[in-house]
Amino acid sequence: MALTESGRRTCGRDESGGMATAPIKFNEPDATSIALKDRRDHDIVGLGVIIAAVLLFVANGSSVLRDFLHSLATGARPQEPMLGTALVLNIALLLFGWRRYVDLTREVGQRRVAEEVAHRLAHTDPLTGCLNRRSIGPALQDMIHTARATGHEVVAMMMDLDNFKKSNDAHGHQAGDAVLLQTAERIRALLPEKSIMARLGGDEFAFATIYDPDHVEAIDRLMIRLNASIARPVEIDGLALEVTASIGLANTGPADPNDAGTLAELLIHRADLAMYQAKKGGRNRYYWFEQNMESELRFRSELERGIREGIPRGEFVPYYEKQVDLDTGELTGFEMLARWKSPRHGLLSPELFIPIAEEIGLISELSESLIRQALRDAREWDPRLTLSVNISPLQLRDPWFAQKLLKLLVEANFPPHRLDIEITETCLHENVGVVRTLITSLKNQGIRISLDDFGTGYSSLAQLRTLPFDRIKIDRFFVSTLGKSKDSGTIIEAISSLGKGMDLPITAEGIESPEVLDELRKYGSFKGQGYLYGQPEDADAVRALLASHNLLPSAPAISVNELPEMPRAATA
Incomplete structure (x- = not known):
């Protein structure tokens, strides 16, 4: 499937049911241009x-x-x-x-x-020799013309390599180029002889072929082989680099536009939507385009626009979840949770908008806005109450994050020792050196650091020993399944022993029933949080609760069994 000197690719019959077609070519010169060329020659x-x-x-x-x-x-x-x-x-x-x-x-x-x-x-793309973004459109138009003339259909495919950026950053651009070249060669080896293929930029590829609509299962078999081939490790200077591919497919049909140019653009757009769904569905897979993907894209675009406009409008607000000492029943602080009070969609949870904010590069702005509000709110609480804040892994890549956080503390006149920054365990696997620098910088300011979601990532005992964490938080999955899963009990027992041995206090998330609480107490002394102690509430509700129980400044701390809506089993 090599590109000829005239810039042409051809499509031929494949064992999977593809159909031979006439050459696909770029715009041919007219008679005037030929005459002028002869005069120049x-x-x-x-x-x-x-x-x-x-x-x-x-x-x-x-x-x-x-x-x-x-x-x-x-x-x-x-x-x-x-x-x-x-x-x-x-x-x-x-x-x-x-x-x-x-x-x-x-x-x-x-x-x-x-x-x-x-x-x-x-x-053409100078690295891989494929067509480029500029030429894939005309080539696809020619393919559509040919397919319609023979009564066949065209399937366009968009492919994006999963985790390519991480591999590129870790091993350098030379290794990244080698991965792209190997990927292009593996695709060429599997596509029908006269298919078209383009590299659109970065790690994104597009390709298309003609197929018999009575044998669409041949395309499914082709996609399975493609995913398996690309997932094979790429050997470079003794390194085995592993990447996978997310592929989206879109095919022509009788209801499509008659204009080949419009249809070519539509196919690429639909294949791109399907590729996004493949990534969303877990990566290393392929999805066919479906009409509901259009509405999902519109909804996502609406959310993106809403996030951009909602941050300066103050639509994103902190909610607070209680943290309790399980031995004494004393309220010790709150964890800040993000909520979006969308004028159109109502109150939205962070699972919906945080990933989008990260993808569009607004997570730092959003997080700083929430932390600024939370520090102002927590400043009015009893000084013994702490504030815990989760940090996105993307924020850890910002070399100025510690300085930005310190500035927020100064603006709010909030004591650093009352702030607890929670870093997820997966961040250690991504870049432990950057995390170590950040933790050291924050602790020098008096801020406390917790290792969040412990038990789900890749941290080792050596990392726990060398990184100066102040607390471990057990992931809610293990806590919520206590009494139902023997493995959860074993893991929590091991984490509890580890905490005692390293003198690290432990917080258990996800306490949602008295039965879970009773099981948890068997493994040691913990702080705890979860819906057993009430749903997260906004700043006004928290302040009213604390004020009614003398937990604003200069008031003594009280036990959670004196607070409303808290089951007696929680402090038994």
């Missing part, structure tokens, strides 16, 4: 000079040479000296014309080669 003036010089030489050469030889033999003066001079000039003109013709012809040839190279570079 030949020096008409130089060629005319040569022809005239040759004719003049033939006409005068014989008589002049005969007179010259006679005078040379007899020693007499030439009878026609002017003709002799004309012959010499004629020879000089002939040599000049020939030299001009040869030089200009060579120059024109070099220019033509340069134009062909420029044309090829303009329509």
